[in-house]
Amino acid sequence: MPGKSVKAVVAVALAAGALAGCGGSPKVGTAALVGDDRITVTELSQTVRDWRTQFRADPAANELRANPANPAPQLAGESESDLQGALTLLINFQVAGEVAERAGVKVTDGQVDTAVRALDGRGGAGSITLASGLPRDHTRDLARLVATQAAVMQRFGADMNNRLSPATQQAGRRWNELFQQTANGMHIEVNPRYGTYDPGKFEIAPITYRLSSPDSGI
Secondary structure: OOOEEEOOHHHHHHHHHHOOOOOOOOOOOEEEEEEEEEEHHHHHHHHHHHHHHHHOOOOHHHHHOOOOOOOOOOOOOOOOOOOHHHHHHHHHHHHHHHHHHHHHOOHHHHHHHHHHHHHHHOOHHHHHHHHHHOOOHHHHHHHHHHHHHHHHHHHHOOOOOOOHHHHHHHHHHHHHHHHHHHHHOOOEEEEEOOOOEEOOOEEEOOOOOOOOOOOOOO
């Protein structure tokens, strides 16, 4: 879960290579590019600052995050830092929107409202959002992702009242496959200081140390 401290050397060793790739022309201050959409370092940093303030003041969110049976959707992966976890979710929100389009599914505000109520019944939508690593103003974004997954899986034949049925399990696998394929086609670039986005795991992968590879190009 997000919350583990980042190794101090990472920011120093990799910050200069932010989205530069191998000689590219990065936009200064970019945390990630998702297709044509840009998430800035400033936006990400403010998001995490807001999250930390709200999280500390929410005992329910702290309890949810510490509970092995945490109902918070595990959408931020096993991130090494709060920044990685938040950035993973912000990227996944955009990928999920594209997945819905590819599946021919339109998620309505009413479906998002239903997802919010469902999260409220599992510990509080706002607290679950905080337990997932984002501040409360992203509650509807998280609910939309949950609603999108449910709608796409239903399109694939899932019975959301029977999550253990073979049809639901198959629909879940198809969701995972479509999510990965969609993310692969969206040209997602992450600032190297945070790691690299792994569509197969729906998360930003741990930072790779390449000090022994002088020809890495970074």
